[in-house]
Amino acid sequence: MLESADQGPDAQSARPSRPVAHTVEQLARLTGAQIVASPGARETRVTGVVLNSRETQPGDLYAALPGAHVHGATFAADAAASGALAILTDAAGAELVAQAGVELPVLVSADPRAWTGRVAAEIYNSHPGDASAQKLFAVTGTNGKTTTTYFVNSILRALGHSTGLIGTIEILAGDTPIPSKLTTPEAPHVHSLLSLMRERGIDAAAMEVSSHALEFHRVDGVHYDVAGFTNLTQDHLDLHGSMEAYFEVKAQLFTAERTERAVVLLTEGDTWGEAMARRARENLGAEHVTSVALRGNIGDDAHAGPDRSGADWTLDSLTRRGIGHAFTLQHRDGRKLSVSTALPGDFNVANAALAVLMVLDSGVELDTLQKTLDDHDPLTTDVPGRMQLIGTRPTSVVDFAHNPDAMARALQSVEPTEDGGRTIIVFGATGRRDKTKRPIMGRIAAEGADIVIITDDDPHDEDPAPIREQVAQGARAAQEHGARAAEVHVIAPREVAIHTAVRLSRPEDSIIVAGRGHETFQDLNGVAHPLDDRVELTAALDALHSSRKEQS
Ligand SMILES: CC(=O)N[C@H]1[C@@H](OP(=O)(O)OP(=O)(O)OC[C@H]2O[C@@H](n3ccc(=O)[nH]c3=O)[C@H](O)[C@@H]2O)O[C@H](CO)[C@@H](O)[C@@H]1O[C@H](C)C(=O)N[C@@H](C)C(=O)N[C@H](CCC(=O)O)C(=O)O
Ligand SMILES: Nc1ncnc2c1ncn2[C@@H]1O[C@H](COP(=O)(O)OP(=O)(O)OP(=O)(O)O)[C@@H](O)[C@H]1O
Secondary structure (H helix, E strand, C coil), X not given: CCCCCXXXXXXXXXXXXXXXXXXXXXXXXXXXXXXXXCHHHHHCEXXXXXXXXXXXXXCEEEECCECCCCEHHHHHHHHHHCCCCEEEECHHHHHHHHHCCCCCCEEECCCHHHHHHHHHHHHHCCCCCCCCCCEEEEEECCCCHHHHHHHHHHHHHHXXXXXXXXXXXXXXXXXXXXXXXXXXXXXXHHHHHHHHHHHCCCCEEEEECCHHHHHCCCCCCXXXXXXXXXXXXXXXXXXXXXXXHHHHHHHHHHCCCCEEEEEEEEECCCHHHHHXXXXXXXXXXXXXXXXXXXXXXXXXXXXXXXXXXXXXXXXXXXXXXXXXXXXXEEECCCCEEEEEECCCCCHHHHHXXXXXXXXXXXXXXXXXXXXXXXXXXXXXXXXXXXXXXXXXXXXEEEECCCCHHHHHHHHHHCCCCCCCCCEEEEECCCCCCCCCHHHHHHHHHHHHCCEEEECCCCCECCCHHHHHHHHHHHHHHHHHCCXXXXXXXXXXXXXXXXXXXXXXXXXXCEEEEECCCCCCEEEEXXXXXXXXXXXXXXXXXXXXXHHHHHHC
C-alpha cells in the first residue's frame, strides 16, 4: 500500500455536520486526564479530533501522540496555527508543548492514543445508542478481509440496506468513493466516517480491521454487531514479533467491549482459528460465537462431507460452478444454507461462508437470507484486484496475494485445466516490511508455478535489487530441491516483467500477476510511479492477441 502518494481528499475531510461540542473539562472527566490550563480554558469547547497536525480544522482537539519516529507534540504549534483549541497528549508531550510556548489547554494522559478513539466517539456521536445507529460488521484476519467485507455489503444491499464500507480499496460513505490510504483509518477518521454514514442514511456498514488498527487503537470506542475472523498466517511479523503476539492483537477484536457476536472460520492447517474461537467463547459467551469448519484445500468438484470438528456450521457439499463454486452450509441443528459465488479461488468459498454467516448472525431470518442469496446472487460481485480475471487464453488474473499463504492459495486457484498448460507468476516483495517472508514467497512461487518472474512490488525506500535477489534465492533453493519451476527470471521494472510473462505464455497457460491487486501507484523511494497491473496485463494481452492475428 502506498502511503506517501497524495491521493486527493482523504477520510479526514469527510466529517459529520453535527459534532457534539465537548469542553476540556468534560473530556478530562471522560479520560481521567490532568488538565494543564488557565482556569477559564477548561470551558474551551472542541468540535473535532485530529491526530495529524496537517489535518487540523478550526475547533479541533489535537491528539499529540508519541510515535515511533517523532512525538506528535512537536507539531503542536502547527496544529494551533490551523485552529486547534486544545491538546491531548502524555507527560513528555506536555513538556514539548510548554517548551514550544503553545498556550492551548492541555489534557495529560498516561496513554493518549488509547483515549483518542473514545474521545472521537463522543464528539462525533458515532454510537448514538438508539435506532439511528447502523449495524456494524468487522472482519479481521491475515487474508480475506477485503473480499469478505465486499461480500457482506453485497448481501446487505440485496437485503435492502443502504451500506457503507471502510477498507483497503476504498471508503464508501455516500455517493463518491473516498480513496483509502490505510486498511483501517486512524481513530478520528473511523468515528467521523461512521457518523457521516449515519447522517447520510447508511444503515449498515462493514469494515476491515487490521492488526495495525488494533495495535494502534484505531477502532477503540467502536462496538460491532458481528466481528468475523478469516485466518492467521505469516505476515506483519515486523510489527508483532511472533505469531503468538500477532494472534493476541487480533484476539482483542473478540472481546465484549468491541463486539456483540463473533463468527470464526476454522481452516484445516490453521490452528489459530480454533484458538480464536475458544478465546471468543471465553470473552463473549459460547452462545455469541459461531464457528464454521472448512477444509484447508478445497479441491474441484469435491464433496467435503460433514466435518466432525464440533463446529457449529460445516461445509456439506461443494461443486464447481463455472470458475467459482456452489456449496451448502449445514448447522449441527439441521439448518441449511445454499450458497454460490462465481469468484474463483477456494478461499472465496471460505470468504463467502463467513460473510453469509455474519449476516445471518446479525439477526436476519434464515429463510429471508436464503431467498436473497437465491434471487440476487450477491456473492458474485466484483472485488477490485482480488482474483480479477483480465483475459482468457492464457487465463490471466491480477490478484492481491502478497504473503506466503495467499500466494500459495492463489497459485492453486489458477492451475491450468488444459493439457500442457503451465502456470506463470509475476510478483515481488515489498520494501521495509516483514523481510523474512521474501525467500518463503520465492519458494512458494517455485513450488506452485512453472515459470517464476520475480520483479518489484513497492520497494519504498529500500534498494529494490537486493529485495529481488532475496526472493530469487528462495525460488532457486526450492528449484535445487526439485520444485516445479522450470524457469526463474528476475526482471525489472514490473511493467517489463508483466509483458515478458505474456510473451512467454501459450494459450493453455495461466498467468497470475500477484501482490498489488487494485493499486495504481508504486512507491519508488517516495516517488509515486503510476502502475496498474490490470492495465499493464490488458495491454500486454492485447499486443499478444494482435500479433497472433497477424501471424494467422
Ligand atoms: C507502523 C504504523 O502503523 N505506524 C502508525 C504510527 O506511526 P508512528 O508511530 O511511526 O508515527 P510518527 O511518524 O512517529 O508520528 C507521531 C505522530 O505525529 C503525528 N504527526 C507527524 C508529522 C506531522 O507533520 N504532524 C503530525 O501530527 C503523526 O500523525 C503521529 O500521530 O501511528 C500513526 C498515527 O499516530 C499512524 O499513522 C502510523 O501508520 C502509518 C501511516 C502506516 O503506514 N501504517 C501501515 C503500516 C498500516 O497501518 N497498515 C495496516 C494494514 C497492513 C496490512 O494488512 O497490509 C492498515 O490498517 O492500513
Ligand atoms: N480467505 C482467504 N484465505 C487465504 N487467502 C485469501 C483469502 N481470501 C483472499 N485471499 C488471498 O489474499 C489476497 C488478499 O485478499 P483480500 O484483499 O480479500 O484480503 P485482505 O485481508 O483484505 O488483505 P490486506 O489486509 O492485505 O488488504 C487475495 O487477493 C487472495 O489471493
